[in-house]
Amino acid sequence: MTILDNLPAGLREAAEQAARACVGDVAGVNAVVIASVDGFDVASSLRVQQDAARIAAMASSISAISGVVSLEAGLGNFRSVTIATDDGFAVVHAAPRADVELVIIVIASGNAILAQVMHRVAAMARALAAH
Amino acid sequence: MGAGKTTAIRAISDVAPIVTDVANHDASVAKARTTVGLDYGMLALDNGDRIRLFGTPGQARFDFLWQILAREALGLVILTDNSRPDPLADLAMFLDGFAASLDTLPCVIGVGRLDSHAHPTLDDYADLLEARGMVLPILAVDVRQRADVVLLIDTLLGQIESGLERN
Numbered sequence: 227m228t229i230l231d232n233l234p235a236g237l238r239e240a241a242e243q244a245a246r247a248c249v250g251d252v253a254g255v256n257a258v259v260i261a262s263v264d265g266f267d268v269a270s271s272l273r274v275q276q277d278a279a280r281i282a283a284m285a286s287s288i289s290a291i292s293g294v295v296s297l298e299a300g301l302g303n304f305r306s307v308t309i310a311t312d313d314g315f316a317v318v319h320a321a322p323r324a325d326v327e328l329v330i331i332v333i334a335s336g337n338a339i340l341a342q343v344m345h346r347v348a349a350m351a352r353a354l355a356a357h
Numbered sequence: 358m359g360a361g362k363t364t365a366i367r368a369i370s371d372v373a374p375i376v377t378d379v380a381n382h383d384a385s386v387a388k389a390r391t392t393v394g395l396d397y398g399m400l401a402l403d404n405g406d407r408i409r410l411f412g413t414p415g416q417a418r419f420d421f422l423w424q425i426l427a428r429e430a431l432g433l434v435i436l437t438d439n440s441r442p443d444p445l446a447d448l449a450m451f452l453d454g455f456a457a458s459l460d461t462l463p464c465v466i467g468v469g470r471l472d473s474h475a476h477p478t479l480d481d482y483a484d485l486l487e488a489r490g491m492v493l494p495i496l497a498v499d500v501r502q503r504a505d506v507v508l509l510i511d512t513l514l515g516q517i518e519s520g521l522e523r524n
Contacts, residue, residue, distance in 0.1 A: 263379040264393050265418055283393075283418040290377035290394035298375070327380060 233268070234325060240357050241269035241328070244350045249273055252346055254314070254338025260354070261285050263327035276333075285331035288318045306347070308340070317343055321351035328354055360436035360447075361469055361500035362412040363396050369506045370398025370410060383416075393419065395426060400510065408510065415447075420454050427458040432513040436467045436500065437482075439474040445485050452489065459491070463516035467498040467509050 245258040249271040259270040259278050265286030270278035293304035306319040314335040321328040332347050334340075366374050377394030396412030411426045413419065427433065435451045437444045448466065452459065468482060482495045494512050498505040 262382050264382050264391055265414075265416070266382060279418060280421070283416075284421060286379070286393045287377075287414070287419060287422060288394075290379055290392075294375055294377055294394065326382065 234357070237326075237354070237357055238268055241354060242271070244353060245269050245271035248332065248346055248350060252334075252338065252342060254335045255332055255343060256314075256335055257281065257331075257333040258350075259285060259331050260321070260350075261329045261331070263289065263329055268328065281331060281333070282329075285318050285329045288331075289320060289329045292318070293320075306344070308344070314338065315340060315343075317347050319347045319351050321354045323355050323357075330354075360415060360438040360441075362415065362436055363392055365434075365436060365467075365498075365500035365506045365509075366396045366398040366410050366412050368501060368503045369400050369510070371401050372399050374398040391416075395422065400507075402514075417450060417454070423454050424457075427455060427462065430458070430462060432462050432517055433458060433464040434467060434509050434513060435464060436469060436498070438469050439477070440470045444468070445477050445481060448482065448485060452486075452491070463513055463520060465494045465496065465509055465512045465516070467496050467500070467505075469498055469500055471497040472499075 241260040245260055248258045249255050256274050257270070257272045257276055259281045260268045261282035262268060263286060265283040267278045267282035272278060288307060289304060292307045296302060296304045304320055306317060309316040314333070316334070317332045319330045321330055330347055330350055332343055334343050363376055363378060375397040376392065377396065378390040378392050381388050381391040383391070392412060392414045398410040400408045400410060402408065413422050413426050433455060435448065437448050441447055466482060468479065479495050479497065486493055496509060496512065498509060500506055
C-alpha cells in the first residue's frame, strides 16, 4: 500500500483527465504518465502498448538525477528535462505539491512539435500543483 | 529497499556523496526518503587508486537502472536488511536482477541488522546461494560503521585481484 491510495480528493481523476486530454489534443503525443516523485504511477494515458508503471519509475529516476544536476550546478530546483531521440522526444516535468510531489512524462513521436508539448506539460504541471 | 545503500556510501566516501533520494510513498517501508536515481561516492585506496561507488534504488521497479550501473562495474555489493519480512526473497530478487552481471563480476553480500534479527542466519544465505550453484562471501555488517563497509570493499577487491591473478 502506498499513500497514493489516499491522494487528495479528485487529484487522481484530475491527473487522468489531464493525461487523456494531452494525448487526445496534441498531435504526436503517444503517452502521458503522471507519477509520484518516487516512481508510482498515479495516472496515465497511452496510445501505444507500454508499461505505465515502468515509465513512471523511469520518470522518477530522470527527475531525481536532473534535480541533482540542477543543484550541483547552482541552478536551483529542477523543472523539466527533454530527451531528444532519432524518432521523437520525451519531456519530464516536475509538478511539485505540498502533499505529494508529482512528475509528468510525455512521450512523443517525431510528428509532435516540441514547443507545443512543452507548453502543454507545463500547463498540466501548474494545474496539478494548484489542484 | 532500506538496506542502507545510501548510508553505506556516505560512511566511506571521501567526497560529499551525491544522492537522489525523494519522499517515500510506500507505506510498507518505514522510511521517509528513498533513492530513485543513483547515489555516488568515491573512496581513495592506499595505493592511490580511486574507487567510484554507485548505489542503485532497491525496488524492482527500478531494475532498468541496475543494468545501466552494472555495465562498467568492477564488482557488486548486495546489501540486505535482515529485519525485512523476507530477506532471502530480497536477495533472490537481486541475484535474478543482476544474473547477467554475476556471470562475470565479483560480488559480496552484506547482511544488515543481523544483531537484532537473527534469522535468516548467514548459513541460510549460503544455502540459498548454494542452491543456485553460487559461492559468494557473506558478511554481517552495520552500514553505519565505516570499518564494516570498508571490509565489504576490501573483500570485493580481494576477489578482483584473485581473478586478475588467475587470468
